[in-house]
Amino acid sequence: xxxxxxxxxxxxxxxxxxxxxxxxxxxxLRDRLNLTGxxxxxxxxxxxxxxxxxxxxxxxxxxxxxxxxxxxEIGTIEGVAQGDELHPLQRKFIEHAALQCGICxxxxxxxxxxxxxxxxDPTEEEVRYWLAGNxxxxxxxxxxxxxxxxxxxxxxxxx
Numbered sequence: 001x002x003x004x005x006x007x008x009x010x011x012x013x014x015x016x017x018x019x020x021x022x023x024x025x026x027x028x029l030r031d032r033l034n035l036t037g038x039x040x041x042x043x044x045x046x047x048x049x050x051x052x053x054x055x056x057x058x059x060x061x062x063x064x065x066x067x068x069x070x071x072x073e074i075g076t077i078e079g080v081a082q083g084d085e086l087h088p089l090q091r092k093f094i095e096h097a098a099l100q101c102g103i104c105x106x107x108x109x110x111x112x113x114x115x116x117x118x119x120x121d122p123t124e125e126e127v128r129y130w131l132a133g134n135x136x137x138x139x140x141x142x143x144x145x146x147x148x149x150x151x152x153x154x155x156x157x158x159x
Contacts, residue, residue, distance in 0.1 A: 006018070011074070018032070019067065021065070022065070023065065024062050025059075025061040026062045029076060035076050038050045038051070051107035051133075053074065054069070089148070097139075099138075099139065100138035100139050108136065115148070127145050131144065
């Protein structure tokens with residue numbers, strides 16, 4: 001099967017890659033663009049480890065074909081920090097010890113960032129609902145929820 005040329009924007013930078021039409025966006029990000037932050041946990045969209053944004057919408061990149069990225073904007077964990085400056089979510093995850101093995105962390109951070117962009121003052125229930133598609137087997141969820149809530153409060157105060 002012939003490869004398809006895809007032009008897209010990833011974390012604000014226009015980029016191009018060649019992929020098999022059956023290849024997932026997750027595989028394209030990891031194998032073609034060397035963006036290895038998104039992880040494959042299940043391959044069926046059930047764990048959230050591969051979460052990215054596609055035109056601002058949270059998606060499981062294991063369920064999207066790479067060719068579907070043509071002309072679209074992708075946001076990955078690699079684009080969350082600004083250079084050497086961590087995003088407030090990243091800092092709060094460290095402060096609250098809301099990460100352990102790191103498999104789920106990139107997807108949870110991308111999902112939490114998408115939530116805070118949509119709803120800067122979420123309730124705990126909203127945070128839990130929004131992150132329900134992201135599974136963590138190490139930390140439990142309380143530290144993660146506290147880190148997101150603390151980040152939301154800090155970001156609101158900064159405005």
